[in-house]
Structures are given as structure tokens and as C-alpha cells.
Amino acid sequence: MANYSYFKFRKRFDFNPHPYELGNFMVFNKKIESNFFFNKLFEIQENEHIPFFIFHQQFFLLKHPGEEKQFLTYVLEVVQDRINYYKRQDVYKDAERTLFNLSVLKSFQSALDEINIWNLNKSLEVLLANKEIEIASYKQEIELLKEKLKTAAIYNADTKIRLIEGKLPVLVDLIQQIQKLTLPDGRKLTKSQSQSAWYKMIAKYFQNGEKDISLETIRNYFPANKETTLIKGSEVAESDKLFTININPLNSTSQKSVL
Known part of the structure; x- marks a missing residue:
């Protein structure tokens, strides 16, 4: 390493060197x-x-x-x-x-x-100081996450809504109907950019009897592409389509939905 030449010197008698080259036109030891x-x-x-x-x-x-x-x-x-x-x-x-x-x-x-x-x-002092800055940054992020969790907890229900065991498809059918409802003025009653909001809502706030609803199971009822053929067993059977949601088109002032 001792014989290394680390820096670039200008050539002798070069009167137009790069501004960062070292030495002068004659001397460069x-x-x-x-x-x-x-x-x-x-x-x-x-x-x-x-x-x-x-x-x-x-x-x-x-x-x-x-x-x-x-x-x-x-x-x-x-x-x-x-x-x-x-x-x-x-x-x-x-x-x-x-x-x-x-x-x-x-x-x-x-x-x-x-x-x-x-x-x-x-120096060790500099490294420790940098590490302390990193730790302080992590602590700040943790506090922000705690605040977000605290805010999210406000909207969490204490208990879930219990469906009659085996009647989950009935609820699914009603949710699917809600997605299709159109107001008398032609606007859709509900809008969502994806189906995840619907099936996650069901999994989070409902129980099938005393059992929690599997996210994987309920997702099958709500494919992202509605033209997709549903997985076998995820189509609501006619026997579970117990209710029909309608809008009374004759009453534009009250616009009541009836079962």
C-alpha cells in the first residue's frame, strides 16, 4: 500500500489541466x-x-x-x-x-x-450518538403506531354479531344484494373499489354460531372479478336466498328499502 499513488497529478507542461488535478506545470513531488x-x-x-x-x-x-x-x-x-x-x-x-x-x-x-x-x-462516541438517533427515531415510530392502534381500537366492537349456525350464506346473499341496489335517481347505493371491504367486514363483526368466520372461507364468496366462476361450495344456494331487498320506486321522497 505504501507505493500506491492515490491522487491524480497534472502532466508536466500541461497548461490546460483538469481543475482538480494536482501540482503545477513543472513541479509535482x-x-x-x-x-x-x-x-x-x-x-x-x-x-x-x-x-x-x-x-x-x-x-x-x-x-x-x-x-x-x-x-x-x-x-x-x-x-x-x-x-x-x-x-x-x-x-x-x-x-x-x-x-x-x-x-x-x-x-x-x-x-x-x-x-x-x-x-x-x-470514534465510538460518534457511532453511539448515531445509534441513539436511530433508537430515538424507532421510538417515535413506535409511539405513532401506538396512537394509530389506540384510534383503531375505538372502532372495534366488544362482541360479534352471532348468526344462526349454518346461515352464513343467508347473510352473504343479503350483502350481495346490497351491492346491487340502485337508487331511483340511478346512482348505486354503495360503492367499493374492491370486494375485500365486504368480506373483511363479515369476518370481523359476525360469527357463524359460536365460531369465528374464516377470512379464507368468506373471501370465496366475493371474488375480485365478478365474472370469475366461484369455487365449488361458494355459490349461495337457492334455499339460502330467504330475503329480497327492494326499493319502492313509487315513493321518491321516503325511498324506503323493504324486505
Whole structure:
């Protein structure tokens, strides 16, 4: 790893280099490549930090494919070393420049944290802080779910409506009739985008005798496509069609439904 060249330098006597290439048209000592790297970093704008990093990363990966982690590790290390260097300086000798460089380095370091998927060089305190943020977010989601459950519980019935055992198809027939009812003005009395609301309502609020109604069983009576042939045993027998729901078309003011 020590012999790696991590950053892209401009070619000698190239007077039109890429703005992120390092060195000048004559001098570029690669033994101190990190110095040139930081000199360029201090020249560019903050919104260029990630493009600058990616430019040199792509150069490195051309020679070392798949070594994204190695490149990021190296950059993070030299950045931290340079931060430590400036922290040791006598700030009064060149306070303005020292503080500026520290600000740029910390900004660059923060930008790299966004792409640091391996949590490289992150202190235990930072990792714990991030974990606490995640936990707080989960707790907030749990509280929201609790509130939703509490609201939903308001609409739950304490007991179910008990049908005479074996007469579930009678109720199914009535529900199917309700779906077809049309008001005197031509509008349908009920509308639903799917059949699930009907069969789930029956399973949730009714019992067949003392037994709960299986969702799988009741679903067979309400296929999504009404042209679909029903599963054998899911067609309401004529003997269970005991009631007929009608609308009196002669009384437009009361519009009473009668059995």
C-alpha cells in the first residue's frame, strides 16, 4: 500500500489541466502528494468537496479496482492527521490561515462521513450518538403506531354479531344484494373499489354460531372479478336466498328499502 499513488497529478507542461488535478506545470513531488492534495482542497469551494474526492477516487480505482474502502481509509487518515497537525500549531502565528484550514478540513471530513458506509475511523462516541438517533427515531415510530392502534381500537366492537349456525350464506346473499341496489335517481347505493371491504367486514363483526368466520372461507364468496366462476361450495344456494331487498320506486321522497 505504501507505493500506491492515490491522487491524480497534472502532466508536466500541461497548461490546460483538469481543475482538480494536482501540482503545477513543472513541479509535482509525489512523495508529498498529500500536501498537493490539501493545497487544492483549500482552493476549491465547499460544494466541490465530494466531486473532488470522487475525481481522485476514480483515478485510483483505474489501477486498483474494487479498492474503494482502501482509498477512503487513506483519505480519512491523512485528513485526520492534518487536522491534528493544525490543532498543534500556535494559533497566534497565523491564526486566520490556521482556523480557515481547520474549517475546510472539518467540512471535508463531514462530507466524507456521508459516503463512509464502512464507518471507517469513526470514534465510538460518534457511532453511539448515531445509534441513539436511530433508537430515538424507532421510538417515535413506535409511539405513532401506538396512537394509530389506540384510534383503531375505538372502532372495534366488544362482541360479534352471532348468526344462526349454518346461515352464513343467508347473510352473504343479503350483502350481495346490497351491492346491487340502485337508487331511483340511478346512482348505486354503495360503492367499493374492491370486494375485500365486504368480506373483511363479515369476518370481523359476525360469527357463524359460536365460531369465528374464516377470512379464507368468506373471501370465496366475493371474488375480485365478478365474472370469475366461484369455487365449488361458494355459490349461495337457492334455499339460502330467504330475503329480497327492494326499493319502492313509487315513493321518491321516503325511498324506503323493504324486505
